[in-house]
Amino acid sequence: MSKSLIQKYNVPGPRYTSYPTVPYWENEEFQYDLWIKSFKKSFSESNASEGISLYIHLPFCESLCTFCGCSKRITKNHSVEQPYLQAVLQEWKLYCNEMDEKPIIKEIHLGGGTPTFFSIKNLEDLLNGILKTGIKAENFEFSFEGHPNNTTKEHLQKLYDLGFRRVSFGVQDYSETVQKAIHRIQPFQNVAKVTYWAKEIGYTSVGHDLIFGLPFQTIENIVDTIEKTKSLKPDRLAFYSYAHTPWIKGNGQRGYKEEDIPKDEEKRKLYEVGKALLSSNGYHEIGMDHFAIDSDSLFKASKEDKLHRNFMGYSHSKTQMMIGLGVSSISDTWYGFAQNVKDLDDYYQLLEWEKIPVFKGHILSQEDLKIRKHILNLMCQFETTWEHSENYMPEILSQLQEMENDGLIKIEENKLKVTKSGKPFLRNICMAFDLRLKRNAPKTQLFSMTV
Template identity: 60%
Template sequence: MSQSLITKYNVPGPRYTSYPTVPYWETSPNEETWKQHVKKAFMVSGITGAGLSLYIHLPYCEKLCTYCGCNKRITINHKVEEPYIETLLKEWKMYLELFGEKPLIKETHLGGGTPTFFSPENLKILIEGILEASTLADQPEMSFEGHPNNTTEDHLQTLYDLGFRRVSFGIQDFDEKVQRVIHRIQPYENVERVTMQAKKIGYTSINFDLIYGLPLQTLDSIINTIEKVKILQPDRIAFYSYAHVPWTSPGQRSYTEADLPKNEEKRKLYETGKALLEEAGYMEIGMDHFSKTTDELYIASQNRSLYRNFMGYSASPTGLLIGLGASSISDTWTAFGQNLKKIEDYKAAVNEGKFPVFRGHILTDEDLIIRQHILNLMCTFHTHWDEEGMYTPALLEGLERLTDIEKDGLIEISETKITVHEAGKPFIRNICMALDAKLWRNQPETQLFSSTV
C-alpha cells in the first residue's frame, strides 16, 4: 500500500455500526413514538421469524484501561451488582409488557465495562430473569466479553449451561511495555488458562480482540502477539485500529500522540498482522475481523448473510435490537434510541417506570436507503441500486464523491453498482463516508471520529 494513499485517506471517519452515525442523529423520538417503533419492529420480527437481538451493558470495571472508549464505571465495590441487575430486569419487563407476548431471542451479547466483574451467581440471576418470559431460537448466538484476569472457570461453566457458546477475550497486545502504558496488565498465562478452559467446557467460538496502533507498539510486539495467538488458536480475531479520541476518553491523555505509531508505520502493523493471520488460516471478513473457515462468521460472509449493528458483525440479521442498561443503544431499523449514560440517571428513570431512552433518531426514507448501501459495503464490499427502493438523489451525490477513490483503483462503479477491490478494503470507512449524506451536509467544526487508517 503506497504512502501517498495512506496520507490521502487517513482522515477522521466513523466506523459505521449505524447510519446515521450518532453525532448526526436529528429527530429524537419521544417515549410514545419510541414505543410505536419498537412494537412495529417486534411485529415484523414475529411475522418473519427473525427474532430479536439483545445487548446488555454491564458497565463496571475494577481498573481503568486507558485506551478504552467504552462507557464504564470504575469501582471495586461489588455490592453494585445486585441493584444494577434488578434495574436491568425491570427495564426488560417494560419491553415485555410492550411486546404483549413472548419474544423470540436470536442473539444475546453481554458487553461492558467488564461483564465478568459480575459474579457467576449474579449473571445466572440476570440471564434466567431475561429468559423466563422469552423463547430462545433453535440455534441462538449467545456471547459475552470476558477479562482474562477475572474470568473464572465458574463464569465459563455457568454461562455455558445457560446457552452461551461464544466468548470474547480482550487481549490487545502481549507486549508488557504496551500493557503498562494502557494500564491493561494480563500475563499470557492468564489468557492461556481461560482459553483452554473455554475449549474444554465446549465453547464453539472463542474470539480474541487485538488492537494495532497502541502507544509504544512496535512491529516486533505485533509479531510476538500474533505468534502467541497462533499457539492458542481462537476461532475469531477482531484486529482493530486503535481509536485515539481523548476528547471523549480522558484516560487516553495519560500518553500523547508522540507515543502512537502513525500513518505508514501504523499501517505496517496492520499489514504484518494480517499477513501472519492469513498464513495461520484466518480469513479476513468485513472490516477488522478474521476467522477460521469453520466459524459461522466466515460461513455467513460466504453466503452473504453477514450483518453489522451496534454489537459489531454477526452471522445473520435481526430487525430489532434491544439494548438494556446504561448507555445501551436499541435499533428498530426505522429508529435508534440510546439509554441514559449515567448509571444513577438510568436507574432512576427505570424505577419511575419510564423507558430510559434520552436521545435517538427517526430514520427518513433517504436515511433508510443510504443505511442499506453502507451496510452492504461494510458486510460484502458490494452494493447495487437496480432494485426498487434502493435509489435516492443523495446516492448520486455520493457517487460523485467517489470519483477520486475510483481513479485510485480502490473501487469500480458501474451504472447500478459499486464493487470494492481488494486494494480498497483497508479504506472501506472512506468509501462509506462518501455516501454519508448527513456527514457532508453537516461538516463538523471539531474532530468527532478517530482516523480511518
C-alpha cells in the same frame, strides 16, 4: 499500500456500526412516543420470523484501561452488582410490556465494562430472569466478553450451561511496555488458561480481541502477539485500530503523549504485518477488522452473504430488532435508534418512574433507510447496488470517481464493488454515501482517523 494513498485518505471518519452515526442523530426531534411506536412496528414485523437480539451492558470494572472507549464505572465494590441487575430486569420488563406476544430471543450478548466482574450467581439470576419471559429461538446464539484476569472456569461452565457458546477475550497486546501504558496488565498465561478452559468446556467459538496502533507498539510487538495468539488457536479475531479520541473519552486516553502513538504509514504497517501473519495462519479477513478460521460461523456467513453488522459488531445472523439493556446501551428497531442515559443514578431514577431510560435517539427518514442499506452492504459484502430512482446517487458517484481512479472501487452502471486495494479504505468509501456527514461537515473532530 502506497504512502500517498494513506496520506490522502487518512482522515477522521465513522466506523459505521449505524447510519446515521450517533453525532448526526436528530435528537431535538426525537420523542419517546415515536420511539415506542417504532419499537412496536419492528417487533410485530420481525419477532415471529427472526426473533430479537439483546445487548446487555454491564459497566463495572475494577481498574481503568486507558485505551478503552466504552461507558464504564470503576469500582472494587461488588455490592453494586445486585441493584444494577435488578434495574436491568426492570428495564426488560418495561419493554416486554410493549410486546403483544412473547419475544423470541435469538441473540444475547453480555458486554461492558467487564461482564465477568459479576458473580456467577448474579449472572445466572439475570439470564434466568430474561429467559423466563421469552422463548429461545431454535438457532439462538449467546455470547459474552471475558476478562482473562477474572474469568473463572466456573464462569465459563455456568454460562455454557445457560446456552452460551461464544466468548471473546480482550487481549490487545502482549508487550509489557504497551500493557503498562494502557493500564491493562495480563500475562499470556492468563489468556492461555481461559482459552483452554473454554475449548475444554465446549465453546464452539473462542475469540481474541487485538488492537494495533497502541502507544509504544512496534512491529516486533505485533509479530510476538500474533505468534502467541496462533499458539492458542482462537476461532475468530478482532484486529481493531486503536481509536485515539481523548477529546471524547476524557482523561483515560491522556495517560501518554501524542508522539507515543503510531500514526499514518507507521500505524498502517502494523496492521498490514499483522494481517499477513493472520492470513498465513489460516485466518480469513471478514468485513472490516475481523478474521476467522474456516469452521467459524462468521466465515461461513461471509461466504453465504449472510453477514450482518450492528452496534454489537459483526454477526453471522440478522435480526431487525436489537434491544440494548443497561446504562448507555443503544437499541435499534431498524426504523429508529435510542440510547439509554449514561449516568447510573439517572438510569435508576427513570426505571423507578417506570419509564424506559432512553434520553436521545433518531427516527430514520426514507432516505436514511436507503443509505443505511448501502453502507451495511459495503461493510458486510464489499459491494452495493442502487435503483435509478435514488436521485441522490449522482452526488455520491461524483465523490466516488476519485476513489475509482485510485483503484479502490469499481463502478458498473448501478453497482459498486470494493477492490482488494480498497478494503483498507472501507470507512472512506462509506463516507462517500454518508449524506448527513457531507451536508453538515463537522467543525471539530468527532471521529477517529480512518487509517
